[in-house]
Amino acid sequence: MVNDHTSSEYQAELDELRERLLLMAGRVEEMIRLSVRSVVESDSQLAEETILKDRLVNRDELEIDEMCLVLLARRQPMGTDLRFITRSMKMVTDLERIGDLAVNICERAKDLSTLEQLRPYVRIPKMATKVQDMVHETFDAFIYADADRARHAIDMDDEVDELYHQVIRTVLEVASGNDEVYPQTVHVQGVAKLLERIGDHATNVAEQVIFMVDGTDIRHEGKLH
Numbered sequence: 001m002v003n004d005h006t007s008s009e010y011q012a013e014l015d016e017l018r019e020r021l022l023l024m025a026g027r028v029e030e031m032i033r034l035s036v037r038s039v040v041e042s043d044s045q046l047a048e049e050t051i052l053k054d055r056l057v058n059r060d061e062l063e064i065d066e067m068c069l070v071l072l073a074r075r076q077p078m079g080t081d082l083r084f085i086t087r088s089m090k091m092v093t094d095l096e097r098i099g100d101l102a103v104n105i106c107e108r109a110k111d112l113s114t115l116e117q118l119r120p121y122v123r124i125p126k127m128a129t130k131v132q133d134m135v136h137e138t139f140d141a142f143i144y145a146d147a148d149r150a151r152h153a154i155d156m157d158d159e160v161d162e163l164y165h166q167v168i169r170t171v172l173e174v175a176s177g178n179d180e181v182y183p184q185t186v187h188v189q190g191v192a193k194l195l196e197r198i199g200d201h202a203t204n205v206a207e208q209v210i211f212m213v214d215g216t217d218i219r220h221e222g223k224l225h
Helices: 002-040 044-075 079-112 124-143 147-175 179-214
Strands: none
Touching (some): 002 079, 044 079, 124 179
16 A cells, blocks of 8 residues: 555656646747747837746746656656656756747847837748747647657758748848848847747757657757658
């Protein structure tokens, strides 16, 4: 009975860790969505409100790290559980960095709100949606222990990269021969680059999921097809 009780407590702790990770991922997804909305709508107040949400993401990182350390020390997990806990510690680092990148997008939004609204935002919302989809797909893969979904998320990064190049080409066309719009185009390029970096972090998380599920480390193999 003691062993059964201990086992049920341990499973509850793992479930709580999983729920906390998903909550953190949800916060980060929302930050991506709101940061890009603040750019497109030239809404500096929304940008400020979104920046404040990063405090919760930072708190999540610290608390989840602590949960993982306690589990490692008290439960001495092995096999799949060990991979789940150690990968979780790596995943929260990527999530926290994604939150930081969303903050950087908000800072760009604040700068853009003070400039004439050129709005060369073609494909920025589409790119942001694709990045959000990557993050969401990655954490669905995590919750369902689905390596195939993680691989799909990695493949989605090709689409993000292509949208990034399309944004840059559009911005360069808008800026050509028009020095007055240079500050706006620099900021829009910056937003696109930040979204592209979020896609890279989502790829990192997806790689962690694949390792957690089947023990395969693909970090240096390149993208899967």
